[in-house]
Amino acid sequence: MPLVRTPLRRPRWLRSAxxxxxxxxxxxxxxxxxxxxxxxDPLFPHLGNPGYDVLAYDIALTYPGANTEPLAAVTRIDxxxxxxxxxxxxxxTHGTVSAVTVDDLPAAYTTRGExxxxxxxxxxxxxxxxxxxxxxxxxxxGPADTGGWVRTGDGLAMANQxxxxxxxxxSNDHPADKAYFTFRITAPSELTAVANxxxxxxxxxxxxxxxxxxxxxxxxxxxxxxxxxxxxxxHRTGPHGLPVRDVVPTADRKLxxxxxxxxxxxxxxxxxxxxxYPFETYGVLVADARTGFELETQTLSLFERGxxxxxxxxxxxxxxIMVHELAHQWFGNSVSPRTWSDLWLNEGHxxxxxxxxxxxxxxKSLETRMKAAxxxxxxxxxDGGPPAAPKPPSPTHKISLFRxxxxxxxxLVLYALRQEIGTEAxxxxxxxxxxxxxxxxxxxxxxxxxxxxxxxxxxxxxxxxWLYEAKTPAMxxxxxxxxxxxxxxRTAPKPG
Numbered sequence: 001m002p003l004v005r006t007p008l009r010r011p012r013w014l015r016s017a018x019x020x021x022x023x024x025x026x027x028x029x030x031x032x033x034x035x036x037x038x039x040x041d042p043l044f045p046h047l048g049n050p051g052y053d054v055l056a057y058d059i060a061l062t063y064p065g066a067n068t069e070p071l072a073a074v075t076r077i078d079x080x081x082x083x084x085x086x087x088x089x090x091x092x093t094h095g096t097v098s099a100v101t102v103d104d105l106p107a108a109y110t111t112r113g114e115x116x117x118x119x120x121x122x123x124x125x126x127x128x129x130x131x132x133x134x135x136x137x138x139x140x141x142g143p144a145d146t147g148g149w150v151r152t153g154d155g156l157a158m159a160n161q162x163x164x165x166x167x168x169x170x171s172n173d174h175p176a177d178k179a180y181f182t183f184r185i186t187a188p189s190e191l192t193a194v195a196n197x198x199x200x201x202x203x204x205x206x207x208x209x210x211x212x213x214x215x216x217x218x219x220x221x222x223x224x225x226x227x228x229x230x231x232x233x234x235h236r237t238g239p240h241g242l243p244v245r246d247v248v249p250t251a252d253r254k255l256x257x258x259x260x261x262x263x264x265x266x267x268x269x270x271x272x273x274x275x276x277y278p279f280e281t282y283g284v285l286v287a288d289a290r291t292g293f294e295l296e297t298q299t300l301s302l303f304e305r306g307x308x309x310x311x312x313x314x315x316x317x318x319x320x321i322m323v324h325e326l327a328h329q330w331f332g333n334s335v336s337p338r339t340w341s342d343l344w345l346n347e348g349h350x351x352x353x354x355x356x357x358x359x360x361x362x363x364k365s366l367e368t369r370m371k372a373a374x375x376x377x378x379x380x381x382x383d384g385g386p387p388a389a390p391k392p393p394s395p396t397h398k399i400s401l402f403r404x405x406x407x408x409x410x411x412l413v414l415y416a417l418r419q420e421i422g423t424e425a426x427x428x429x430x431x432x433x434x435x436x437x438x439x440x441x442x443x444x445x446x447x448x449x450x451x452x453x454x455x456x457x458x459x460x461x462x463x464x465x466w467l468y469e470a471k472t473p474a475m476x477x478x479x480x481x482x483x484x485x486x487x488x489x490r491t492a493p494k495p496g
Contacts, residue, residue: 058075237264296333
């Protein structure tokens with residue numbers, strides 16, 4: 001992504017001259033009826049928008065003190081046009097828009113589906129910088145399983161995967177368009193606000209405090225995180241002096257410490273596997289909420305409080321789930337999927353390192369886990385599609401995309417690859433993958449190409465069979481492994 005943060009603006013006299021000839025309303029009237037667009041993602045056809053590349057978001061949120069009431073918000077988007085535009089679409093829903101400007105001039109706007117359709121006062125030429133400012137509300141009400149804001153016991157957090165960031169703020173809500181983020185969160189002063197990245201300022205005025213955070217690396221919208229509540233921020237140091245900060249309910253500070261202090265060790269272990277941690281900070285956000293999942297929001301992973309307090313969960317299991325979300329910082333966050341069909345690259349890798357960590361630290365056999373996954377694999381593929389061509393999620397339950405086939409069903413592909421090319425070559429693929437695509441996006445085809453290069457032979461046929469076939473191929477080195485009939489499949493929401 002370009003590093004430009006403050007693009008040059010077209011001269012105001014030129015824009016004013018255009019306004020003399022045509023108002024935003026007249027321009028809008030001359031265009032075809034607005035419609036939801038999308039960039040053609042096969043799983044989310046209306047997600048994302050063509051014609052521009054977002055460079056940076058600046059999101060100001062004012063929390064009223066109750067997590068059932070809408071937040072006042074202003075979202076500023078710095079972008080660059082990639083096409084000539086007479087109109088542009090933003091993904092946005094579940095909030096009320098009161099004003100839109102484009103390059104500081106009022107713009108016409110309307111909604112279609114889950115799109116906010118904006119008609120600037122003057123057309124935009126390809127290559128031009130654009131500044132879009134939307135004044136709106138951000139509504140945390142609604143069903144808990146639709147994503148976006150998560151209401152916690154004392155405030156709010158975010159869970160935007162896969163297509164719910166636009167339930168919080170207007171955006172180009174697709175991981176193919178990563179950008180830098182600034183968050184400005186105003187809340188009652190007795191509360192603590194935290195967001196992705198590092199703090200850059202805090203100002204108290206009367207009864208409210210404004211907290212400002214910024215990212216140093218581009219981020220996909222689905223990885224945005226804002227936490228507001230009665231929280232304590234716990235600081236410690238990770239490898240190479242990395243700032244580690246955890247956010248926990250203040251009442252649980254001591255209760256959570258035995259888990260929180262494990263993170264520096266988890267970071268060291270992951271760096272031994274794949275190389276340097278890719279971001280400016282990391283930490284755990286413990287939310288007093290029931291979501292049914294944990295989530296790898298960039299630099300600050302979201303965890304349910306219950307994961308750490310439920311006595312039925314073995315210690316090794318909780319430990320490995322923490323590593324799962326940490327692994328995503330490399331696989332899914334730093335290297336993001338170009339399309340949602342590339343999701344296996346996120347979840348397969350996170351599940352792989354979760355399982356490898358459990359083997360190395362808790363004597364939980366990776367081979368035994370992969371053999372069990374192989375036995376279930378044909379059923380998982382029948383239920384959810386093959387790893388790199390998953391079936392679309394239910395339109396009313398988007399989290400249904402996160403089926404077992406994208407977890408252990410996809411880790412199984414990595415196990416097969418390691419069996420085929422050997423451990424050292426496999427480790428080389430992994431390290432080169434995260435280094436080559438850091439801060440960017442990548443595809444399944446990119447992974448196949450890199451694996452072939454490292455192996456010194458064309459692995460296209462081998463990996464395409466594992467990634468796209470309805471039936472699971474024979475496992476190298478284990479000709480005796482068998483997969484159960486398809487009827488044995490089960491579906492499940494994202495477990496971690």
